[in-house]
Amino acid sequence: MYDPAYDSNPTAPARRRSRTAVRAGIAAAVALAVAAGGSWAAGVGPFARDEGPDPAALEQADGFLADWAAGRLPGAAARTTRPDRAQQVLQSFTAGLDITRPRLTAGPRDAVEEAEDGTLTVPYTARMPVEGLGTWTYEAKLPLREQGDGSWKVDWRLSLVHPRLSGTEKFRLRREETAPPEATDRDGEKLTAAAYPSLTPVLARLGPAGGGPRGAVELVDRATGEVERTEARFGERPKGAQEGPVRTTLDATWQAAAEKALERAGGKNAALVALRIDDGQILAVGNSPASGFNRAVSGTYAPGSTWKLVTSSALLMKGAVKPDDVVDCPKYLTVGKRFQNVELSQFPGATFAKDFTESCNTAFISLRDRLGDGELGEVARTYFGVGQEWHIGVPSYDGSVPVPKDETEKAASMIGQGRVQANPLIMASVTATAVSGRFHQPSLTAGNEDGTRTEPLPREVVAQLRALMRETVTDGTASVLADLPGEVGAKTGTAEVSEDQDNNGWMVAHRDGVAVAVVVEEGVTGGGSAGPVVHSLLSAVPEGTA
Numbered sequence: 001m002y003d004p005a006y007d008s009n010p011t012a013p014a015r016r017r018s019r020t021a022v023r024a025g026i027a028a029a030v031a032l033a034v035a036a037g038g039s040w041a042a043g044v045g046p047f048a049r050d051e052g053p054d055p056a057a058l059e060q061a062d063g064f065l066a067d068w069a070a071g072r073l074p075g076a077a078a079r080t081t082r083p084d085r086a087q088q089v090l091q092s093f094t095a096g097l098d099i100t101r102p103r104l105t106a107g108p109r110d111a112v113e114e115a116e117d118g119t120l121t122v123p124y125t126a127r128m129p130v131e132g133l134g135t136w137t138y139e140a141k142l143p144l145r146e147q148g149d150g151s152w153k154v155d156w157r158l159s160l161v162h163p164r165l166s167g168t169e170k171f172r173l174r175r176e177e178t179a180p181p182e183a184t185d186r187d188g189e190k191l192t193a194a195a196y197p198s199l200t201p202v203l204a205r206l207g208p209a210g211g212g213p214r215g216a217v218e219l220v221d222r223a224t225g226e227v228e229r230t231e232a233r234f235g236e237r238p239k240g241a242q243e244g245p246v247r248t249t250l251d252a253t254w255q256a257a258a259e260k261a262l263e264r265a266g267g268k269n270a271a272l273v274a275l276r277i278d279d280g281q282i283l284a285v286g287n288s289p290a291s292g293f294n295r296a297v298s299g300t301y302a303p304g305s306t307w308k309l310v311t312s313s314a315l316l317m318k319g320a321v322k323p324d325d326v327v328d329c330p331k332y333l334t335v336g337k338r339f340q341n342v343e344l345s346q347f348p349g350a351t352f353a354k355d356f357t358e359s360c361n362t363a364f365i366s367l368r369d370r371l372g373d374g375e376l377g378e379v380a381r382t383y384f385g386v387g388q389e390w391h392i393g394v395p396s397y398d399g400s401v402p403v404p405k406d407e408t409e410k411a412a413s414m415i416g417q418g419r420v421q422a423n424p425l426i427m428a429s430v431t432a433t434a435v436s437g438r439f440h441q442p443s444l445t446a447g448n449e450d451g452t453r454t455e456p457l458p459r460e461v462v463a464q465l466r467a468l469m470r471e472t473v474t475d476g477t478a479s480v481l482a483d484l485p486g487e488v489g490a491k492t493g494t495a496e497v498s499e500d501q502d503n504n505g506w507m508v509a510h511r512d513g514v515a516v517a518v519v520v521e522e523g524v525t526g527g528g529s530a531g532p533v534v535h536s537l538l539s540a541v542p543e544g545t546a
Helices: 020-026 055-069 073-078 083-096 197-203 252-265 304-318 352-357 361-366 375-384 407-414 424-436 459-475 526-540
Strands: 103-106 120-130 134-146 152-154 169-176 214-221 227-234 270-276 282-288 332-334 338-340 489-495 504-511 514-520
Touching (some): 055 120, 134 227, 197 282, 252 282, 252 526, 270 526, 304 361, 304 489, 304 526, 332 361, 338 361, 352 459, 375 424, 424 459, 424 504, 459 504, 514 526
Antiparallel strands (some): 134 152, 270 282, 489 504
């Protein structure tokens, strides 16, 4: 339960800032990107006029929202007038309500309110994913006050977290205990956790007839605990929902193969997703251990070099590189920090195609200046649907590609590191989009809402990506799949976690209308850990089974 003490919110006298210094920097100001793809709207170029809010204040608001969304609560609190109190309340609010990965989007610039004393109020939209239930969305406002040294701070008060949060009212999360429903595969075959253990976290999130787990966020009186209103309700039974088992898009043959394939992960935490390329229907979801959370669709991982499918798409669409162009692949490249290739490999005079098939990090990073700072995220969102809100039939994490803060972070994002976040669901979908040219919202049940909006990839780019993935199997890092029948294409990935942990291993692949993604935590390399899992899965399912 979230239960902060009363916050009296003292405020310091405001001082009106001279606009001389502000105007000097206006021409160089840029639109501010907010967590999970939000941005400041601008009509004729960001901050193009000599009037309006101080860009430094808007930057502080942007930083506060970005830090809060990314879980950097000490950083967010440091941007306020009461850091200790702010950190305590933000931690209590998100943890007490089981909120994971908030999405906080600042409103348009023309909605910022400026008072006579120079204080500013920045509106924002909060999308709070409540673990296992759904997303709680509301509108709130950030007050900002100029300090004595000319800097800006978020003027701390409880109401900036939520308009109804106060010294007399707080929020409480209520969950309703519901037994997992009966479920069937696409052909009506019964699916149970006993028969398919790795489905356990998935079946637990399916509601009766698609209704989902149930619960509510309630506003209660601090003193009495009496419920004053329900702020958000989750898991309402849909109108007209039929009694009986939930029919899923899963395929019993694929799911059985997934169960067996995960044994190749050697007891490490692992997850996989297989889905149909032409419509996004999910054929198999696997989680190991079965007693864990649904890491396959709700996990947040750096996708490593599997993300080079998106990076390559951005570069190829822009004409920034061609497969036959020479892009040298040295052992190391320093951009604020030293980046290197797996096993310190190097390929002097390599073509871009060779860089892709051998997964050369330094070559991809060397091309970073050919993309704008926010361009990789825009391509991910516009063509691959990453970062948009997906409704697949169970709660899912739909990815994030923030605008890089600096050149080092931009370099990292080119190879699926830094703050780029994904999971097997996202990367299976990315693979399907790359080889078909068209994004389809993944689905685990029928009739889900689809608010995604994407554009098709150019045909020439799709052909190039397919050729690159095929060559990665026949003559590259995914050679573990080379003995499989059919035209298999793939991309490996190795993602750094921390100095104290081995790298995560990734592999994405496609064959005969099905896209697959696998992650093995601390698997060291993609080919060595995720590769055998993919090989086992595709070996167990005959060609043409989709």
